[in-house]
Amino acid sequence: MNVRSKDCLVITASGEDQIGLVEKLSSHITETGCNIEQSRMGVLGGQFALIMRVTGSWSALAKLENQLAPLGEQLGLSIIHKRTRDQEAEVPLIPYQVDAVALDHPGIVHRLAQFFARQGINIEELETDTYRAPHTGTPMFSVHMTVGVPARTHIATLRDDFLDYCDELNLDATLEPSR
Numbered sequence: 340m341n342v343r344s345k346d347c348l349v350i351t352a353s354g355e356d357q358i359g360l361v362e363k364l365s366s367h368i369t370e371t372g373c374n375i376e377q378s379r380m381g382v383l384g385g386q387f388a389l390i391m392r393v394t395g396s397w398s399a400l401a402k403l404e405n406q407l408a409p410l411g412e413q414l415g416l417s418i419i420h421k422r423t424r425d426q427e428a429e430v431p432l433i434p435y436q437v438d439a440v441a442l443d444h445p446g447i448v449h450r451l452a453q454f455f456a457r458q459g460i461n462i463e464e465l466e467t468d469t470y471r472a473p474h475t476g477t478p479m480f481s482v483h484m485t486v487g488v489p490a491r492t493h494i495a496t497l498r499d500d501f502l503d504y505c506d507e508l509n510l511d512a513t514l515e516p517s518r
Contacts, residue, residue, distance in 0.1 A: 347423045348373070348393045348400050350407070354416035356387040364389075367410055372399035379464075387416070392423075432487035434463070439505060439512035443469050443480040447510070451482065454504050458497065461487045485517060 352364070361380065368375055373395035380389040393403065404420060411418035441447060448467060455462055464485040472479050488497065498514050505512040 350420045352416045352418045353388040371403040431490040434517035437484045439510045441510045443478040
């Protein structure tokens with residue numbers, strides 16, 4: 340059975356944070372007959388940022404596309420959009436959660452990304468944060484990511500290689516299946 344893929348629009352937006360941005364954006368999306376299927380939003384250093392995948396009929400997406408530039412100007416946001424389609428994996432992927440904590444220093448994300456790229460594993464989500472350790476105030480870094488591990492991968496070997504790699508980098512890390 341061949342299932343028709345859905346028409347999608349990926350929207351990224353950023354600008355000065357203000358109350359009501361999500362309401363105004365989601366209102367325009369709903370009014371055009373589109374639906375927000377995936378989104379990530381956050382405020383970093385006073386800047387609002389989002390990425391979302393919106394679905395709808397071809398005409399509803401076209402209507403929304405035509406409204407995004409004036410909406411961005413009205414809300415003080417830089418908005419970029421691109422048409423796309425749902426993507427099916429070439430090989431089955433198993434989602435795994437990666438968590439790591441270490442003393443904060445440059446290059447942690449790069450080194451983790453390097454490990455997974457060498458294994459042919461895609462990073463699907465990534466979130467990082469810095470904070471002060473309780474009692475000592477030492478600057479700490481944490482990273483949480485979801486990776487798509489090809490089903491053919493030998494998990495025990497991957498986990499051992501990953502933990503050895505993290506030990507070399509002095510990272511306290513875990514690699515566990517998503518629940």
